[in-house]
Amino acid sequence: MAEPLRVAVAAITNARDEYLIARRPAHVHQGGLWEFPGGKIEPGETLADALCRELREELDITPLRYHPLITLNHDYPDRRVCLEVVKVDRFEGQPRGMEGQPLRWVSADQLHALAFPAANRAIIQALTLPDRLVITPDLRCPETLLDGLRRSLETGGPALLQLRAPRLSREDFAALAEMVIPLCRSRGVRILLNADPELAVSLGADGVHLNARRLATLAGRPDVLDRLTLVGASVHHRDELAHAARLGAHFVLVSPVAPTRTHPGASVLGWPGFAALARQAGRPAYALGGMTVDDIATARHHGGQGIAGIRGLWQGATEAD
């Protein structure tokens, strides 16, 4: 197939944290669906040039401040696209549908319920996922873990938590999860269980995290994943990434980006390796391995959603007890 068509896409947000969407005309590619404003990057144009031109032509506004959100390759049956998505949080002018297209401002939550082209699922995930994901430390004592979680919740974070406790039996893990889920819910924190998807569904977690071992055991997408709002997967190289995509993971954790205390001599991806995988991921990618909050901007600069980790983000005991 031909080279992908490069498209500049703008997730424009206002002071109420709403996003501007437009309806594509019926007769065009992916017609009748909602979209984020934007259009094709013409030969010789930079992303910034195309963004300014498209927003002037379609909405009569000028973007004043924006940053990269995600770059996505998507193959439609009739066209390959590479969507270079930026988040615009400051602009000049009053948006108007210059081509007669209906416009709406909608909240991030409403985005999930509207009909967009298939590639937009990943854009909406990128807009609604936080820039840090906390993984619980590998503790044997559930009380120590709960104590650390309470402290971490008190200090403002995290918005997304992966409950991981590989040394607990399935029964002990389930009992711990039954305490952790309501605690997280009461603070508006979304929780993923690093466990089998059936357990995540039966306990009412927001989602599941598929570690590399569990990912490898799944030949195809099990129906149970449709009953979870979030499915994450761990990937270390292209093959795992391709498998996570086949299974329809909503986001991936890419590791190891930097050396960690537990694996000091292991070979790492480094930021260029992370950036290459993030670009191919087709979904938000978190950098994992040796990360601290100081790395969030670097991760975003390399096309990532943010960082995932234990040590740099957890308040409380992290050592084995």
Ligand SMILES: Nc1nc2c([nH]c(=O)n2[C@H]2C[C@H](O)[C@@H](COP(=O)(O)OP(=O)(O)OP(=O)(O)O)O2)c(=O)[nH]1
């Ligand atoms: N603008 C935009 N395009 C999207 C989104 N999602 C998505 O898959 N696309 C695809 C649909 C199209 O194949 C391509 C964008 O092309 P376009 O039709 O908007 O291009 P354009 O504004 O330059 O239009 P035209 O001058 O060719 O009429 O990207 C989205 O959210 N916004």
Ligand SMILES: [Mg+2]
């Ligand atoms: Mg357009």
